[in-house]
Amino acid sequence: MAPETKICAQHIDFFYGRTRALKDISLDIYANRVTALIGPSGCGKSTFIRLINRMNDLIPGTRVEGKIIMDGLDINHPRTDVVDLRRRVGMVFQKPNPFPKSIYENMSYGLRINGMKDRNFIEQRVVSALKKAALYDDVKDRLHESALMLSGGQQQRLCIARCLVVEPEVILFDEPCASLDPISTRKIEELILELKKDYTIVIVTHNMQQAARVSDYTAFMYMGELVEYDLTEKIFTVPKERMTEEYLSGKFG
Amino acid sequence: MGKRSFTTMTMFILLAVMTLTAHAVSAVAADRAIIVKGSTTVLPVIQVAAEIFMDKNPEANISVQGGGSGVGIASLLDKTTDIATSSRKIKPEEIEKAKASGINVNEIPIAIDGIAVIVHPVNTVKAMTRTQIREIYTGKITDWSQLGGRKGKIVVVTRDTSSGTFEAFEALALNKEKVRPDALSSASNQAVAQTVAQTPGAVGYVGHGYLTPRVKAVAVDGVQCTKQAIQSEKYPLSRYLYVYTNGRPSGDVQRFINFILSKEGQRLVEEEGFVDILK
Amino acid sequence: MSAMKIQRKALVTLKEGAYKWLFATLAFASLVFLVGIVFTLLTESLPVFSKIRPTSFLFGPFWYPTADPPEMGIWPLITASFAVTAGAMVVCVPIGVGTALFIHELAGRRQRAFLKPVIEILAGIPSIVYGFFGMVVVAPILQDLLGIPTGLCAFTASLVLGIMATPTVASLAEDALSFVPRSFREASLALGANRWQTLTRVVMPAAGSGISTAVILGMGRAVGETMTVLMVAGGAAMVPKSLFDPVRPMTSTIAAEMGEAVMGSLHYNALFAIGLMLFLITLGVNIIAEIISRRFRLKLGLGR
Numbered sequence: 001m002a003p004e005t006k007i008c009a010q011h012i013d014f015f016y017g018r019t020r021a022l023k024d025i026s027l028d029i030y031a032n033r034v035t036a037l038i039g040p041s042g043c044g045k046s047t048f049i050r051l052i053n054r055m056n057d058l059i060p061g062t063r064v065e066g067k068i069i070m071d072g073l074d075i076n077h078p079r080t081d082v083v084d085l086r087r088r089v090g091m092v093f094q095k096p097n098p099f100p101k102s103i104y105e106n107m108s109y110g111l112r113i114n115g116m117k118d119r120n121f122i123e124q125r126v127v128s129a130l131k132k133a134a135l136y137d138d139v140k141d142r143l144h145e146s147a148l149m150l151s152g153g154q155q156q157r158l159c160i161a162r163c164l165v166v167e168p169e170v171i172l173f174d175e176p177c178a179s180l181d182p183i184s185t186r187k188i189e190e191l192i193l194e195l196k197k198d199y200t201i202v203i204v205t206h207n208m209q210q211a212a213r214v215s216d217y218t219a220f221m222y223m224g225e226l227v228e229y230d231l232t233e234k235i236f237t238v239p240k241e242r243m244t245e246e247y248l249s250g251k252f253g
Numbered sequence: 254m255g256k257r258s259f260t261t262m263t264m265f266i267l268l269a270v271m272t273l274t275a276h277a278v279s280a281v282a283a284d285r286a287i288i289v290k291g292s293t294t295v296l297p298v299i300q301v302a303a304e305i306f307m308d309k310n311p312e313a314n315i316s317v318q319g320g321g322s323g324v325g326i327a328s329l330l331d332k333t334t335d336i337a338t339s340s341r342k343i344k345p346e347e348i349e350k351a352k353a354s355g356i357n358v359n360e361i362p363i364a365i366d367g368i369a370v371i372v373h374p375v376n377t378v379k380a381m382t383r384t385q386i387r388e389i390y391t392g393k394i395t396d397w398s399q400l401g402g403r404k405g406k407i408v409v410v411t412r413d414t415s416s417g418t419f420e421a422f423e424a425l426a427l428n429k430e431k432v433r434p435d436a437l438s439s440a441s442n443q444a445v446a447q448t449v450a451q452t453p454g455a456v457g458y459v460g461h462g463y464l465t466p467r468v469k470a471v472a473v474d475g476v477q478c479t480k481q482a483i484q485s486e487k488y489p490l491s492r493y494l495y496v497y498t499n500g501r502p503s504g505d506v507q508r509f510i511n512f513i514l515s516k517e518g519q520r521l522v523e524e525e526g527f528v529d530i531l532k
Numbered sequence: 533m534s535a536m537k538i539q540r541k542a543l544v545t546l547k548e549g550a551y552k553w554l555f556a557t558l559a560f561a562s563l564v565f566l567v568g569i570v571f572t573l574l575t576e577s578l579p580v581f582s583k584i585r586p587t588s589f590l591f592g593p594f595w596y597p598t599a600d601p602p603e604m605g606i607w608p609l610i611t612a613s614f615a616v617t618a619g620a621m622v623v624c625v626p627i628g629v630g631t632a633l634f635i636h637e638l639a640g641r642r643q644r645a646f647l648k649p650v651i652e653i654l655a656g657i658p659s660i661v662y663g664f665f666g667m668v669v670v671a672p673i674l675q676d677l678l679g680i681p682t683g684l685c686a687f688t689a690s691l692v693l694g695i696m697a698t699p700t701v702a703s704l705a706e707d708a709l710s711f712v713p714r715s716f717r718e719a720s721l722a723l724g725a726n727r728w729q730t731l732t733r734v735v736m737p738a739a740g741s742g743i744s745t746a747v748i749l750g751m752g753r754a755v756g757e758t759m760t761v762l763m764v765a766g767g768a769a770m771v772p773k774s775l776f777d778p779v780r781p782m783t784s785t786i787a788a789e790m791g792e793a794v795m796g797s798l799h800y801n802a803l804f805a806i807g808l809m810l811f812l813i814t815l816g817v818n819i820i821a822e823i824i825s826r827r828f829r830l831k832l833g834l835g836r
Contacts, residue, residue, distance in 0.1 A: 058717075162719075327795055420598075434608070434770040435778065438766070440762055444667075451671065
């Protein structure tokens with residue numbers, strides 16, 4: 001069964017001032033699949049996923065060329081509603097970043113800023129998102145305690161749950177396990193595999209094994225260029241490019 | 254690394270040595286300097302006199318400091334000044350203290366100061382009696398209409414209670430009664446003049462030397478505040494300004510005081526707005 | 533060869549020891565000063581209380597230190613300090629916090645490059661210049677504008693002090709805002725919040741106690757300020773009935789009278805007792821600020 005394309009990037013160039021950070025990137029991201037972006041530090045993988053929910057808008061002096069289309073929506077079009085886009089495209093960051101508020105307030109934040117006031121509805125959504133993120137049993141008795149009391153792994157799952165509350169279509173993971181121990185990492189990976197049934201997932205990772213474990217597709221980037229993009233099993237077994245092979249065998253990176 | 258820290262260490266030591274030397278040098282210089290300390294009223298006269306005296310006597314070194322009459326006299330008592338200047342007569346208890354610490358207070362009048370009672374130039378009141386002044390300052394008279402002026406609240410401006418000018422004013426005009434607590438209080442003669450100049454309803458008092466065209470002095474008990482009136486002791490709010498020394502002065506101290514009392518020195522007194530004591 | 537090495541090593545150890553002592557001495561010097569100041573304040577002020585009951589010193593309504601017999605009630609001075617400080621807060625908190633928010637959240641790079649130095653210059657102006665400005669410019673304008681008998685009053689003092697304390701509040705509040713990790717902001721924006729929502733619901737609450745610290749330290753600045761109030765507050769030792777009454781705060785009383793008070797006299801000791809009061813007040817203010825800022829750092833997970 002051929003997967004359905006969710007996001008289509010066409011000839012993306014990205015500039016920090018005069019520095020060209022992304023060079024003519026084109027790739028399709030498929031619905032209900034996990035797409036991993038790998039490559040050495042500074043290769044542009046984080047920059048690329050931050051284009052999908054326009055987080056790079058926050059950095060002054062940047063410029064993007066080319067198009068990213070999601071379900072027919074031109075993401076970079078000036079008239080695109082960024083707030084709505086970010087509701088549809090959730091993001092989980094490198095370091096767990098719960099707000100210094102209670103667990104419940106963290107969870108309900110996304111709904112409240114969208115003007116939701118119905119308490120029962122909010123509670124229902126919060127509980128179901130916590131369950132989806134496999135965190136509900138850990139925190140059900142202390143929903144009103146500070147989120148900063150949770151362990152690092154729990155905090156990261158809370159951040160995942162926090163973006164599930166607003167029911168996004170795509171979830172971007174920017175090295176979500178970079179600051180976690182192996183056990184927490186495994187839990188997050190299991191969660192990602194579980195979530196791909198309902199969501200389209202893009203994950204940036206430093207860890208090649210992680211990419212091999214969780215992703216269906218893998219894109220290898222180097223110095224702002226997309227070197228190779230294919231099914232994960234092909235990339236890891238029969239890479240077409242020599243550079244990919246060298247990176248995967250640890251010759252550089 | 255080791256070498257650099259050694260250099261830093263050497264620098265520290267050098268710096269310390271230099272500081273010590275500087276102190277030693279200034280101590281030697283201080284041996285020859287005459288210190289004059291005290292009343293801010295007398296300060297401008299002494300300042301100018303000292304400059305001219307030093308021009309004429311290059312070997313002399315005079316350091317002039319303010320601080321107020323009380324400070325000047327206190328410094329004389331603890332021997333940290335050679336000459337104390339004061340806008341009031343030394344108090345009996347100060348003389349006693351001086352005796353206790355073996356100091357023989359020597360009083361020399363050097364000028365006369367008239368205390369001018371001032372109002373805003375637009376004020377129609379031109380004269381007051383001493384009684385009226387007292388009643389304004391103690392709060393019995395509160396409106397200019399009570400003095401025949403245009404209706405309006407009187408804004409009373411006084412000096413801080415420990416200044417020499419206040420003490421003289423208190424003695425000359427207030428009969429030692431207390432100034433109303435809501436009176437504005439300023440830290441200097443200039444500040445009083447400034448406040449009165451910018452406040453149409455204000456009344457204040459300053460040394461004659463601080464009169465400016467921006468304020469108007471009123472007649473007191475029918476006498477205008479002029480040099481002649483002060484000199485002839487007709488103007489009621491006038492006082493002598495003094496310098497005090499420990500015993501009869503000698504050397505440069507004596508020569509400096511003589512210079513102030515000379516014709517040339519008394520001309521300086523006049524130029525600073527005070528009244529000379531040559532009758 | 534090896535003997536030389538050992539010698540060198542010994543020299544290095546010696547030098548390191550010497551440094552440690554040098555800097556420890558320098559560090560403890562400030563402690564010595566503090567102890568010295570407290571000791572002086574106590575020994576110089578306590579004689580007052582052998583002549584005047586502490587309650588009538590604190591709550592007495594009249595301050596005639598040189599009258600005969602002297603009356604030494606500092607209640608008018610305490611109320612004046614509080615009135616002027618409270619007034620200054622009303623001025624500097626909205627302006628200072630508003631400035632910090634603007635610089636941090638809304639200003640472009642150029643506006644920021646312009647505003648930050650302006651605030652620093654404002655902070656660097658000597659207080660006597662503020663005092664002179666207040667006395668010669670602000671007071672006459674307010675006097676005409678408001679039709680009050682004199683512009684030298686608590687209101688003017690509050691206004692000028694408020695302007696003076698604004699840079700303190702603004703730059704500390706800005707620090708507090710920049711201490712809020714960028715990740716909070718990103719998390720909020722990534723959830724679809726707009727800038728205003730992010731500011732009011734995430735950044736401000738997270739920076740809240742840091743901003744309170746800024747406000748409290750600004751208050752400390754206002755309470756302790758001397759020269760400005762000496763020149764613009766009017767100097768009347770009377771419990772103010774309105775904002776437009778002249779007042780005589782504690783600091784300006786000390787400044788105006790210390791120079792003329794006879795050393796060792798009751799008046800002299802009373803001025804030290806006022807100093808002791810001021811010291812206790814600012815100490816209290818600083819302790820509160822410290823507690824709040826510690827809570828702030830804990831809240832943001834920055835550690836102590």
